[in-house]
Amino acid sequence: MQGACSKRRGVHAFILCPDFTHKAIARIVDVVGEGVSVNVARGDGPSNEAALKIMREIGWFEKRTTLCSRQKA
Numbered sequence: 517m518q519g520a521c522s523k524r525r526g527v528h529a530f531i532l533c534p535d536f537t538h539k540a541i542a543r544i545v546d547v548v549g550e551g552v553s554v555n556v557a558r559g560d561g562p563s564n565e566a567a568l569k570i571m572r573e574i575g576w577f578e579k580r581t582t583l584c585s586r587q588k589a
Contacts, residue, residue: 529553 545554
């Protein structure tokens with residue numbers, strides 16, 4: 517049996533950010549049903565360090581802070 521998402525929208529997979537809890541992911545899996553892949557983008561220590569290094573090098577955190585400050589003003 518196909519789940520609601522694959523049947524209605526042609527969705528085959530979701531990739532979620534690391535902030536989702538196990539409980540929230542379980543609820544999503546229940547809603548989307550069978551036939552839809554639900555994944556969470558979590559890395560191990562070395563891959564997290566590599567991503568953090570690159571994000572610092574390109575100024576990701578400064579850009580995000582500036583953008584958020586502008587939105588609040």
